Amino acid sequence: MRQYIPFLPVVAIYGTLFLTGLLLEGMWQPMALLAFYGALGQVFNIFLGLTGYVDFGYVAFLAIGSYGMAIAASSLYEDLGWWIVPTGFVLAFIMASFLSIAVGAIALRLKGAYFAIATIGVSEGLRYLIEGTGLWGGSMGIIVSRPLREAFGREGANSLSTFWADSILYGIALVAAFITLMILKSRAGYAFLAMREDEEAARVMGIDTTRYKLLAFFISASLGGLIGASAWTLKMNYVFPSDVFDIVYTIEAIIIVLLGGSGTLLGPLVGGLVYGALKYWLAVTFPGLQLLLFAPLILVIIVAFPQGIIGILRERMGSAFRGVIL
Amino acid sequence: MPPFLIALYGNLLNGAILGAVYGMMTMGLSLIFGVLRIVNVGHGAFIMVGAYTAFFLFTLYGIPPLLAVPFSFIIGMGLGALFFYTVIKRLIDSPELTTLLATFSFGVLLEEVAKLLWGPDYRGFNWEVGSLHLPFVTIPLEKLYAFLASVSMALILYIWFKKGRSGMAIRAIMEDREGASCCGINVDGMYGLSFSIGIALTVASGSLLTLFIPVGIHPYMGGIYTLKAFVIAVLGGLSSPWGAFFGGFIFGLVENGAYSLFGLVPGLEPFSMTYFAAFLILLILLLIRPEGLLGANGG
Numbered sequence: 242m243r244q245y246i247p248f249l250p251v252v253a254i255y256g257t258l259f260l261t262g263l264l265l266e267g268m269w270q271p272m273a274l275l276a277f278y279g280a281l282g283q284v285f286n287i288f289l290g291l292t293g294y295v296d297f298g299y300v301a302f303l304a305i306g307s308y309g310m311a312i313a314a315s316s317l318y319e320d321l322g323w324w325i326v327p328t329g330f331v332l333a334f335i336m337a338s339f340l341s342i343a344v345g346a347i348a349l350r351l352k353g354a355y356f357a358i359a360t361i362g363v364s365e366g367l368r369y370l371i372e373g374t375g376l377w378g379g380s381m382g383i384i385v386s387r388p389l390r391e392a393f394g395r396e397g398a399n400s401l402s403t404f405w406a407d408s409i410l411y412g413i414a415l416v417a418a419f420i421t422l423m424i425l426k427s428r429a430g431y432a433f434l435a436m437r438e439d440e441e442a443a444r445v446m447g448i449d450t451t452r453y454k455l456l457a458f459f460i461s462a463s464l465g466g467l468i469g470a471s472a473w474t475l476k477m478n479y480v481f482p483s484d485v486f487d488i489v490y491t492i493e494a495i496i497i498v499l500l501g502g503s504g505t506l507l508g509p510l511v512g513g514l515v516y517g518a519l520k521y522w523l524a525v526t527f528p529g530l531q532l533l534l535f536a537p538l539i540l541v542i543i544v545a546f547p548q549g550i551i552g553i554l555r556e557r558m559g560s561a562f563r564g565v566i567l
Numbered sequence: 568m569p570p571f572l573i574a575l576y577g578n579l580l581n582g583a584i585l586g587a588v589y590g591m592m593t594m595g596l597s598l599i600f601g602v603l604r605i606v607n608v609g610h611g612a613f614i615m616v617g618a619y620t621a622f623f624l625f626t627l628y629g630i631p632p633l634l635a636v637p638f639s640f641i642i643g644m645g646l647g648a649l650f651f652y653t654v655i656k657r658l659i660d661s662p663e664l665t666t667l668l669a670t671f672s673f674g675v676l677l678e679e680v681a682k683l684l685w686g687p688d689y690r691g692f693n694w695e696v697g698s699l700h701l702p703f704v705t706i707p708l709e710k711l712y713a714f715l716a717s718v719s720m721a722l723i724l725y726i727w728f729k730k731g732r733s734g735m736a737i738r739a740i741m742e743d744r745e746g747a748s749c750c751g752i753n754v755d756g757m758y759g760l761s762f763s764i765g766i767a768l769t770v771a772s773g774s775l776l777t778l779f780i781p782v783g784i785h786p787y788m789g790g791i792y793t794l795k796a797f798v799i800a801v802l803g804g805l806s807s808p809w810g811a812f813f814g815g816f817i818f819g820l821v822e823n824g825a826y827s828l829f830g831l832v833p834g835l836e837p838f839s840m841t842y843f844a845a846f847l848i849l850l851i852l853l854l855i856r857p858e859g860l861l862g863a864n865g866g
Contacts, residue, residue, distance in 0.1 A: 295663045297608075351853060353663050354606045355805070358797050359853045365794055366846030373829075373839030380839070488790075495668050503664065533683060536676035543669050544657050 244426050247506055251418045254510060255279065255411050262407075271521055273407035277472050278517040280414035281490070282497035282509030284468060287421055288461035289495070290504035291433040292454050294349070297357040298364030299465065299494055301344075302337045303473070304485035305367070306466025309333030310474035311383040318388035325392055326401070330470055337466025338459060345458040349451065352440075361488070368486035382481035385474060406475035410468065414510075417464050421506050429453060437504070496539060502549030511550050571831070577704040578823040584710050586819020587717040588775050590812035592792065593799040594724060595768035601806035602737055602761040603659060605666045609674020610796050611789020613643065613766055616677060617773020618784045619685060625692050632694055632777055633712055636720075639774040640767045646677075647766030651759045659758065674789065681786040691782035713775040720771065721812045724764075728808070737761050741806075794842075798849045804859020814859070821848070 255276065262272030285299055310329035318325050348359040372380040389398040424430050435443040436450050444450050474480055493516065501512025519538075523531035546553060596610050607613075617639040624630040624638060650673055658666050699706045728734040737757050739747040748754050776792075777784060799818045803810025825844045829837035852859075 289664070293662060293664075295667055297667065347850070347854060351857070354600065354604070355853055355857055357606060357663055357667060358801065358805075359850060361794070361797065362846040362849040362853070366843055366850065369839040369843040369846065373836045373843050375834060375836070379836070492668070492671055495664060499664060499668060530679075530683075532675055533679035536672045536679060539672040540654050540669060540676070543665050543672075544654055547661060547665055 245422070248419060248422050250507060251510060252415065254514070255415060259408075259411055269404075269407070273410065274521060275514055275517040276407065276410045276414060277468075278493070278497055278520075279510050279513035280410045280417065280468055280472075281465075281494050282501065282513040282516075283414050283417035283421065284461050284464040285494035286461075286498045286503065286505075286509040287417060287424070287464070288457045289498055290421075290508070291424065291437070291457045293437045293503075294352075294454065295357045295495070296360045296458075296461075297488075297491055298360035298362070299461075300486060300488060300490040301360075301364035301367055302341060302462040302465035303469030303490060304364075304480075304482070305340050306333035306337045306469030307473040307480045307485050308377055308383070308469075309336040309466060310470035311385050311480040312377065314385040314388045314392075314474070315383050318392045321392075323392050323397075325388070326475070329474070330467060333466045333470035334463050337469075338463040341459045341462030342455070345455045345462075349454050349458065364486055364488070364491075368482050371482045377480075380482060382479055382484075384479045386478040389475075389478060402476050402478060406471050409471040409475070413464060413467050413471065418506060418510065420460060420464075424457075425506060429456070433457070498549075499547075500542065500549055502551030502553075502555075505549075505551045505555075508549055508551040515550065571827075573703050575824065575827045578827045579820055580701075580704055580706065581710075582819040582821075582823030583816060584706070584714045584819070585779055585823070586816040587714045587721075587812075588772060588779065588815070589795065589799055589819050590815025591717040591720050591768060592772035592776065593796045593803070593811040593815055594721065594808040595765035595772070596796050597800050597803060597806060597808045597811035598724075598768070599762055599765035600800070601808065602741055602765075603655070603758055605655065605658075605670065606663070607670045607765075608667050608793060609670040609672070609677070609789075610769060611791070611793035612674035612677040613646065613769040613789070614773035614776060614792045615681060615784075615786060615789040616642065616646065617770035617775075618777050618780075618788065619681060620770070621774035621777045622690055622692055622784050625694060632709075632774055633716055635774045636716060636771045639771040643767030643770030644763045646770065647763030648759060650766070651762040655762060656755065656759070674793075678786045678789070685786070687786060689782055690784045691780065692777070693781060694778065709778050713778045716775055717772070720768065721809075724768070724808060733757065733760055795845070798845045801849050801852050801857075802859060805857070807859060810859045818845070821845070 258272045258275055262269040288294065288296060309332035313329035313332045314325045317328060321328060344360070344363050348356060348363065351359050371377055377383060386398070389401060392398075393401055424433065432443065432448045432453050435446065435448060436453060440450055469485065473485055497512040497516045498509050499512070500515055501508030501510065520531065520535070523534055527534060548556070592614060595613075596607055599605055599607050620639045620642055621632040621635040624635045625632060654669050654673065655666075658669055694709055696708045696712075698708055699711060728738065736747065736752045737760070739750070739752055740754055740757055744754060780788075795818065799814040800811050802814030802817055803812070822841055822845065825841045826837050829835050829840040829844075
């Protein structure tokens with residue numbers, strides 16, 4: 242049981258967010274925003290934090306997941322009724338998994354900057370393929386508000402987008418955090434650590450680096466697909482290629498992981514909270530100027546605290562806490 | 568000739584001309600990656616700065632865009648030096664994560680400052696100096712000038728890189744950083760110089776680009792050029808500025824040729840399909856020939 246202790250603060254933090262949103266008037270949406278960024282950081286961290294590879298086209302997995310949900314909802318609602326939502330999640334998971342295996346098997350041979358550029362190529366290429374061929378509605382996207390209303394009724398569809406879509410994000414975040422913990426505590430955790438330090442050396446030691454990279458890529462991508470299905474299709478009720486393939490989400494995921502501390506359990510959660518709260522505060526206090534203020538702030542953080550918040554805490558605290566803060 | 572072939576011929580010719588500007592636009596990206604191993608994801612924002620420079624010099628003072636190029640180059644040197652000495656210098660040996668995020672953030676900063684200063688509207692101007700009549704096509708002279716300017720800039724860079732003292736020092740650093748440092752080369756200074764020149768080339772290319780986009784100048788115009796520059800840089804081998812220049816030509820031809828071809832297929836949206844083709848080429852090249860089409864490495 243000892244090895245699960247680091248999971249308690251994660252549950253406590255997400256639980257607090259959830260209850261605050263539920264009990265305090267007007268707090269549900271701000272808390273859901275924090276949960277979205279926490280979940281985004283948590284799933285992105287599984288790949289980036291464990292392998293050190295920067296997937297600059299990560300948003301493609303969220304996008305393909307949101308399409309999975311949209312396809313299920315718009316084409317199957319007459320046959321399946323309310324089952325379209327579970328079906329949509331399964332489809333989102335499968336589509337994101339397939340994409341991750343296809344991309345991973347090819348692109349993971351590349352290293353560093355070459356990998357980053359290849360992944361951005363996949364994401365943008367996919368977007369232009371959809372827009373160019375008119376696949377899945379092309380640049381017009383898919384709107385699912387009517388199918389969801391028919392399947393769930395007006396009240397049901399409403400609570401689906403304002404309550405359940407957000408609640409599912411908490412669940413995804415917890416699952417992702419739990420998987421991160423399991424990996425960090427297992428043999429695979431050592432393999433990832435060795436690989437991050439020196440990939441060649443790890444391979445010489447007999448670690449099948451390709452398999453581990455692909456495993457982390459797959460887990461991170463398929464959970465990302467679920468986030469897209471929930472946070473975009475179910476919540477917004479529409480999918481437009483220009484919105485769901487927006488590179489800004491990849492950047493946000495990178496910022497969150499870097500802010501909190503890459504490769505740690507609590508890092509992406511803390512990073513997501515800080516990033517989400519800061520973004521919300523800037524948007525409310527300086528509407529229209531948030532990016533102007535945010536960009537230099539990020540530059541300062543990169544230069545001054547490259548190891549992230551959790552990294553700093555780990556350095557400052559004694560060894561007694563090292564086991565707790567992963 | 569059938570009308571389709573005439574259109575294709577015209578498009579390809581235009582593609583070659585625009586391709587030279589594309590090539591120059593990407594040389595800075597490749598120079599920075601070749602020397603510092605940093606991918607400048609904020610690349611397009613610097614192009615935007617060059618475009619606004621040309622726009623304001625022309626509309627406020629009547630200075631033609633070709634003469635705006637030296638101005639843009641100086642502005643670019645300044646911006647590059649500022650960015651290098653405040654941020655990049657401290658990140659040279661950091662993982663990709665930090666440098667990608669830093670260059671992206673700097674690009675966002677430039678875009679937001681541009682929006683604050685000049686508003687979000689699309690702007691543009693027309694500088695017409697007559698045109699050259701060839702069989703079947705007419706080429707506006709200002710585009711031909713942009714072509715010549717790009718080629719000369721590339722040549723100047725080539726001579727500086729091969730013969731100039733600092734150019735040689737930079738090449739030495741690309742070969743072996745420690746060795747160069749032992750020979751008394753100021754590595755940090757040369758990093759700063761190559762970064763600034765890379766940015767300056769990019770800003771200058773933005774000024775030339777205005778001749779091809781009559782109403783396309785706005786704060787967020789750079790994004791698509793960043794992506795194009797990635798494809799071009801990979802065509803040329805990512806770390807070779809000369810490869811990038813020729814990659815620009817190829818990209819210009821492919822872009823315009825593909826546009827004509829996809830336009831023939833009903834049901835396809837040729838504009839998006841052209842970009843799709845570009846990214847497909849990017850992926851295939853990265854897998855089978857990451858050293859670029861010409862096999863160049865490092866100049």
